[in-house]
Amino acid sequence: MSPAKTPMGAARGAIIPVGGAEEKMSDARILRRFVGLCGGQEAKIAVIATASQLADTGDRYEALFTELGAGRVRSLPFETRADCDNPELLDKLVRATGVFMTGGNQLRLATTLGGTDVARTIRTLNAAGVPVAGTSAGAAFLSEHMIAHGEDGAVPRANIVTLAPGLGLTNRVVIDQHFRQRDRLGRLLTALAYNPFAIGVGLDEDTAAFIGPDETLEVVGSGGVTIVDCSNVEYSSMDQVGDHEAVCLIGLRMHILTAGATFNLHTRIATAPHAVAAPS
Amino acid sequence: MSPAKTPMGAARGAIIPVGGAEEKMSDARILRRFVGLCGGQEAKIAVIATASQLADTGDRYEALFTELGAGRVRSLPFETRADCDNPELLDKLVRATGVFMTGGNQLRLATTLGGTDVARTIRTLNAAGVPVAGTSAGAAFLSEHMIAHGEDGAVPRANIVTLAPGLGLTNRVVIDQHFRQRDRLGRLLTALAYNPFAIGVGLDEDTAAFIGPDETLEVVGSGGVTIVDCSNVEYSSMDQVGDHEAVCLIGLRMHILTAGATFNLHTRIATAPHAVAAPS
Numbered sequence: 001m002s003p004a005k006t007p008m009g010a011a012r013g014a015i016i017p018v019g020g021a022e023e024k025m026s027d028a029r030i031l032r033r034f035v036g037l038c039g040g041q042e043a044k045i046a047v048i049a050t051a052s053q054l055a056d057t058g059d060r061y062e063a064l065f066t067e068l069g070a071g072r073v074r075s076l077p078f079e080t081r082a083d084c085d086n087p088e089l090l091d092k093l094v095r096a097t098g099v100f101m102t103g104g105n106q107l108r109l110a111t112t113l114g115g116t117d118v119a120r121t122i123r124t125l126n127a128a129g130v131p132v133a134g135t136s137a138g139a140a141f142l143s144e145h146m147i148a149h150g151e152d153g154a155v156p157r158a159n160i161v162t163l164a165p166g167l168g169l170t171n172r173v174v175i176d177q178h179f180r181q182r183d184r185l186g187r188l189l190t191a192l193a194y195n196p197f198a199i200g201v202g203l204d205e206d207t208a209a210f211i212g213p214d215e216t217l218e219v220v221g222s223g224g225v226t227i228v229d230c231s232n233v234e235y236s237s238m239d240q241v242g243d244h245e246a247v248c249l250i251g252l253r254m255h256i257l258t259a260g261a262t263f264n265l266h267t268r269i270a271t272a273p274h275a276v277a278a279p280s
Numbered sequence: 281m282s283p284a285k286t287p288m289g290a291a292r293g294a295i296i297p298v299g300g301a302e303e304k305m306s307d308a309r310i311l312r313r314f315v316g317l318c319g320g321q322e323a324k325i326a327v328i329a330t331a332s333q334l335a336d337t338g339d340r341y342e343a344l345f346t347e348l349g350a351g352r353v354r355s356l357p358f359e360t361r362a363d364c365d366n367p368e369l370l371d372k373l374v375r376a377t378g379v380f381m382t383g384g385n386q387l388r389l390a391t392t393l394g395g396t397d398v399a400r401t402i403r404t405l406n407a408a409g410v411p412v413a414g415t416s417a418g419a420a421f422l423s424e425h426m427i428a429h430g431e432d433g434a435v436p437r438a439n440i441v442t443l444a445p446g447l448g449l450t451n452r453v454v455i456d457q458h459f460r461q462r463d464r465l466g467r468l469l470t471a472l473a474y475n476p477f478a479i480g481v482g483l484d485e486d487t488a489a490f491i492g493p494d495e496t497l498e499v500v501g502s503g504g505v506t507i508v509d510c511s512n513v514e515y516s517s518m519d520q521v522g523d524h525e526a527v528c529l530i531g532l533r534m535h536i537l538t539a540g541a542t543f544n545l546h547t548r549i550a551t552a553p554h555a556v557a558a559p560s
Contacts, residue, residue, distance in 0.1 A: 153463065155459070155460040156504075180435040181433075183432075183433065183463040204435060223435070224435045224436075224526035226435060245502075246503050246504035247504075247538070248536060248537055250536075250537070252533065252534040255531065256435055256436055256526065256530075270514075272530060
């Protein structure tokens with residue numbers, strides 16, 4: 001599954017994975033920026049709380065986005081695969097100028113939305129210019145190869161991570177979240193060691209990567225984004241090691257990016273915060 | 281303090297940081313290899329258990345090395361700075377063909393041995409060809425810049441690590457231990473972010489880096505060694521960030537090495553396990 005085709009003349013919408021636990025009470029800069037991208041007062045934001053086990057998650061984000069000035073916000077209760085055929089709900093989704101997926105369990109998202117009209121609609125919307133954001137489990141689900149679950153630790157080891165197909169808005173990245181807080185470098189490296197084509201994006205809590213249509217990712221929030229670039233990997237022992245043994249990986253390139261720093265997923269070049277001079 | 285000068289014609293002895301919790305009961309491959317380097321049946325190994333708070337640590341390693349075939353093993357009780365002037369103990373140290381420092385607290389080592397004849401003697405011995413190993417705290421103490429203590433986590437943050445002067449057998453590396461087990465990449469990166477000249481060596485438990493006189497490090501043991509090479513770092517925000525804020529670091533190179541893999545501290549080139557063909 002490759003990303004849905006962008007209509008002639010349209011630019012793909014932003015893809016916005018958030019590392020979870022984004023700040024909501026004071027500046028809420030990640031959510032505020034998302035609302036702006038969706039059109040601010042003109043925005044129609046669809047909240048999808050399928051990942052969450054808590055009944056009020058959708059309502060909380062509805063209230064939050066409304067407070068942040070979004071014109072209209074609707075939490076759409078896709079709780080079962082049957083809900084994903086509900087024409088009334090789908091009709092609301094189709095009109096959205098922004099989609100936000102909450103945290104919870106990314107396998108709830110994949111098993112409920114996978115292969116349904118909801119997934120197809122979100123992919124089509126994004127290809128036509130609509131921003132799609134997800135926090136925590138919602139972030140993991142955005143890309144083609146999703147980390148379903150795994151074990152903690154800094155070093156890659158055989159079989160400590162389980163990959164599953166995700167929503168597929170992009171296949172350039174493998175996303176992990178709560179990154180610093182849950183010590184997840186090892187499982188991200190393990191995911192990349194299988195096939196080094198993808199770029200690893202490890203998001204700390206309260207930190208987001210805004211991936212624009214130009215494939216440039218910008219960091220927003222209070223933490224760091226760990227970028228792992230495997231394009232120059234010279235050797236991986238992943239095909240040879242036994243269960244839970246450490247994997248040998250030679251030639252990783254890594255950047256720790258903070259707010260304002262960028263990374264281009266095409267050129268694989270990182271820039272420091274404020275590296276671009278303000279117009280004089 | 282730079283490493284002691286190697287006498288004409290002599291090669292420096294191996295420097296062997298061990299990540300702690302090295303296997304002692306079955307193959308004991310790290311300790312066995314160390315005994316071999318020290319001369320096997322001809323070896324005279326000095327054990328320094330200064331870092332440990334346990335009274336029997338020195339005796340345990342004495343028994344262990346004897347079991348592994350070392351000719352003579354002596355635990356030398358340098359417990360106070362006054363002990364470090366004891367001519368009888370120093371005389372035994374001078375005759376050693378191998379020195380092993382146990383785990384415990386690296387600040388016990390630095391505060392007790394620092395600037396004494398014991399430190400000077402170990403440096404001179406190593407420069408003249410005697411292997412010097414240390415496990416856990418003993419490993420941290422080996423290099424010029426020692427991680428005294430720090431906080432866990434995968435991302436570098438301002439002020440999460442405290443550096444102190446170590447024994448100074450080499451200044452090319454900053455060593456960290458229990459690496460995977462205690463999630464220490466962030467503190468190692470923080471230490472390197474101050475001044476990217478050094479190479480970061482993160483040792484998992486039961487894993488050692490045997491650094492030969494040719495500055496080539498070889499991995500021995502069941503875990504991984506994480507090498508962080510900052511020589512191409514393009515940007516570090518370490519001078520600008522507030523306390524505990526994430527540090528932006530662009531252009532890190534990293535290798536995860538397992539048993540048999542090597543890394544040359546001069547050329548900064550890593551080789552995979554078994555990359556060197558066996559003689560035909």
